[in-house]
Amino acid sequence: MQEVDELVREYRHSCAWFLGPFYNIVRLFHPDYIKPLFLASETDSLCVCVCVCITGQGLVLSNGRQWSRQRRLLTPAFHFDILKNYVHIFNQSVNIMHEKWRRLLAEGKDELDMFEHVTLMTLDSLLKCTFSYDSQCQEKSSEYITSIFELSDLVVERQRFVPYHWDWVYKRTAEGQRFYTACKIVHDFTAAIVQERRSQLLKNGPPENSTENSTARGKKKTVDFIDVLLLSKNRVAALSSERHDTTASALSWVFYNLATHQEDQERCRSEINDLLNGRETEEVTEDLSNLPFTTMCIKESLRLHPPVTTVTRYYSQDMSVPGGCTIPQGNICLISIYGTHHNPEIWPNPEVFDPMRFDPENSKQRSSYAFVPFSAGPRNCIGQSFALAELRVVLALTLRRFRILPGSRRPKRLYKLIMRTEDGLPLKLEPLTVFQ
Template sequence: MLTPAFHVDVLKPYLKIFNQSSNIMHAKWRKLTTGGAASLDMFEQLSLMTLDSLQKCVFSYNSNCQERPSDYISAIVELSSLVVRRQNRLLHHFDCIYYLTADGRRFRRACDIVHSFTADVVQRRQAVVRQMGHDAWLRSKLGKTMDFIDILLLAKDEKGQYLSDEDIAAEAETFMFGGHDTTASGLSWVLYNLARHPEYQDQCREEIQNLLQGRETEEIEWEDLSKMPFSTMCIKESLRLHPPATVLSRRCTEDVKLPDGKVIPKGTICLLSIFGIHHNPTVWPEPEVYDPYRFDSGTSQLPLSFVPFSAGPRNCIGQNFAMAEMKAVLALTLLRFRVRLDKSQPVRRKPELIMRAENGLWLWVEPLHAGL
């Protein structure tokens, strides 16, 4: 039902939003680097940028969250943190205990903020549909950018029934939570890996400069995304080395026989390690080495050896959205800034809901002459 939300014709107009959100972030960076360079936590910077993009793509709403505090954004960040804390405290797994704790009360308050915001957007949009009539509202959308709420309002099941307001709100919130942290993680780690390997960073930058040469404005367009082969290779190798989601779960629909003869019974829920697959030395020689040329078009890979977005019929529905955003943001960032390791801030991987870094992922950001 939701596949049309990620059709290429729906995704194309989002490139303008990715450009706008990147420009806001980079304007902040320029202010912070007036002295020449500044050390910034990439997770903090990029999470706000992806949340800004998603609010515009999902709700057509601009909270200016990159420039001033937002209760809605603060609630999303807090909920993500509280979920991880709850996982690590066994007694908090029981609702009757959890909601008596300080964390549980904070969780309820943050949930109320998120649910109220989403419900208000959905109800106001539904009111417009009812006032205009569904057919007239649909005609008014032809040729215009449609956000995720619009797509959900159009979605029908196999019986021709539209989604309820509660279903629409649940899907919109799932996309907000599933889409911002993962993309921010992917972008943070690719900038980190390019800071570790300045020769690859320079190669990406040269590719982007050649792509945009002669243009009046620095803007990534949809057609550009397929003309960034080396930058795409660098993103993919970073997703292999530092996958944003480290595990996935599946329920066995039949008995699964393993090579050693053991059988996983039908109905069993299994956790599969994406990180483990991506670091398996029998599949990826020297798995800890960052080598973008693993993803050269002439290089073959084993099936299911690279699964940053999962695989099969239940893979990540938003993977094209995420890759488009990562390519656009990376291109504009390297066009305008050089990133270097902050050697005073050691980097250690920290798998939570997503792949993070302990104490943040700090890089020196230095403005280039181009784009100033």
């Protein structure tokens, strides 16, 4: 991260890297330069050699007609009416985490690793939304959960050691054997869930709230991701639950930023209490747009600590960028989300946490490509509405019930597949009394 900060200060918009005879890389970190690359339609993600074994040729890694077909297939799963159903699940999962926190606080453990707890919570939530599967992962581990976490570490190790990019080498290493064993566990788990749900759909018909059958009555459950895919009558691609990590990273860092900026935390809490006071229950519903300052804090945290720091593209044609420059076909384009978010030409004092950057008045003259935590263009993150809804629900309930304080040590940023920390992210918690 520090090296990228130095590159951005020195070059401002882009620079080139050459990794021997293997790769030519152009790194870009300015909105004017990344815009034409994000808007291009003929792109292909370059992580195939590392990630395809985990996900298959899925939405992130496919290109051309295959990508368009899969994007159309998945889009109904993120329809607004279906997303509303997931808000209840977000509330359930965060309630489980908070009960665990209260129990640990009662035992005298006032400092907790946010990454550990939040990662399990977001995985619990995603499995329920994706498969209607209660893994109970917040309270107990399993072979599947262990494999998901192991794959995250192994993918980064493989990415950073060039000889491991070739399958015939990697398969003969101890790390490769662990990698493919973990992949099989994840694939077998998802395949079993898909087969079970397919049988249920054939027997019982579509669930209620299906976008294809919204008038159905008398069904037992609401639609989830896997229902939408199976109801499309298309082949279901390999599914991965790895993306819970990005939401967990975003939540952990916003907790940290508000812990170190108590005035902003108190302003968020006041806004949240104004919204929830007087209700019969504490459940946060779909009225999430009524939290403007809280949303500004989330966005500023995503700018400062974007969960995904880079997006890699490979183009099938020459790409033109400002200054009369051309990126030749065949070069790897590394679009630095972190670098763009920390570019001092766009963001004065980029290391300072300042939610007012996202006040509507302060955002008017800023390029829409200056803030791209969910990528941009036709291949932007299909689940960004899902992620933002979960971020607001979890943050709202957490600040209503707890005061978050800095931990005993300052965390050090660590880039893996996502923005994490070395040795966890310790924060202290103080329970609050909620007055209705």
